[in-house]
Amino acid sequence: MPLPSATHKNSSNWISLYIALGVVWGCSFIFIKLGLEFLTPIGVAFGRVSLGALTLVFWARFKGIDLPTNKKLWFHLWVVALLLNVVPGFLFAFAETKVTSILAGIINAVTPLMTLLAIMIAFREERPKNYQVLGLLTGFVGVLTVLGAWKGLGTNPLIAVLALLLAVTCYGVSFPYSRKYVLPHKLKPEAIAAAQVSMGALTLLPFYLVDGIAKDEYRPGPVFAMIALGVFGSGFAYIWNFKIMEAAGSAIASTVTYVTPVVAVIVGIIFLGEQVSWYEPLGATIVLIGAAIGQGRIKTFNR
Numbered sequence: 001m002p003l004p005s006a007t008h009k010n011s012s013n014w015i016s017l018y019i020a021l022g023v024v025w026g027c028s029f030i031f032i033k034l035g036l037e038f039l040t041p042i043g044v045a046f047g048r049v050s051l052g053a054l055t056l057v058f059w060a061r062f063k064g065i066d067l068p069t070n071k072k073l074w075f076h077l078w079v080v081a082l083l084l085n086v087v088p089g090f091l092f093a094f095a096e097t098k099v100t101s102i103l104a105g106i107i108n109a110v111t112p113l114m115t116l117l118a119i120m121i122a123f124r125e126e127r128p129k130n131y132q133v134l135g136l137l138t139g140f141v142g143v144l145t146v147l148g149a150w151k152g153l154g155t156n157p158l159i160a161v162l163a164l165l166l167a168v169t170c171y172g173v174s175f176p177y178s179r180k181y182v183l184p185h186k187l188k189p190e191a192i193a194a195a196q197v198s199m200g201a202l203t204l205l206p207f208y209l210v211d212g213i214a215k216d217e218y219r220p221g222p223v224f225a226m227i228a229l230g231v232f233g234s235g236f237a238y239i240w241n242f243k244i245m246e247a248a249g250s251a252i253a254s255t256v257t258y259v260t261p262v263v264a265v266i267v268g269i270i271f272l273g274e275q276v277s278w279y280e281p282l283g284a285t286i287v288l289i290g291a292a293i294g295q296g297r298i299k300t301f302n303r
Helices: 008-035 041-062 071-095 101-108 111-121 130-146 158-181 189-210 220-248 250-254 256-272 279-294
Strands: none
Touching (some): 008 041, 008 071, 008 220, 008 256, 041 071, 041 189, 041 220, 071 101, 071 189, 101 256, 111 158, 130 250, 158 220, 158 250, 220 250
16 A cells, blocks of 8 residues: 555654654664673663563553554564564674674664665555655765765674664564554554563563673663663654654654664764764755655655
8 A cells, every 4th residue: 555644733743753763763872882881782682672661561551551462463563573673682782892883873774775675575565655765865875974974884894784784674674564564453552562572572581691791880871871772762762663654654754764873973972072074964964855855845756
């Protein structure tokens, strides 16, 4: 079926969620880096989903929302958990033991392109429109520009780059998979997110018990970073994510990964004292133009 266009009324709702999601996930790369000070990559992956699961289950109960009861749906939610939480959660943390969080943000921006490929190859009933493809490609160019991707990508370990690419491939497949197999059940986003993240936590628990703690040193900064990563990055963010997919479609929802590297740059400037280079504001402008084209806010050819 074609991607639905959001009405003016619900458009403002999902756009505010879109911005919040971009900010939260934009900070996640720094949080992962801090979490690795006392956790292994498995520990970071489990820590974030377990805290997210506790947050979401509590929130669902607080709102009086029941978790799903359909066994087949639980299987699909487990698959989504593998694609969104388990595999990428480990791979991003593993990669960040070898590369910078900035590179992780750059590779993460490939997600919308992977989503488009998944839609075109395996989920053809949800066809992206020409202007959405143009917006995605424009946004990707903007991300590469804002982070100066031409300055040294080749110096990073191949295994880390491959891990990041596999992680974003999982992300890319997860968006149309969720739209096809999960969203048609018309459940509350809180119920879907709580079940999904809980399945991720249960899947990672045995691995965490074997190899989860890197060292018994718990400084406030890294601990608070993991709490924020879990409660917001793997908690409320998934509720927002499902609401955006419901209102705007999976291709548009995946473009939030264009915002996250921009947020990472801003955080680096404010908290790490990094210098602003000429290509960063230029790239940010291209990102915003790409997002606007993809959301249908700028008229393009063959609409």
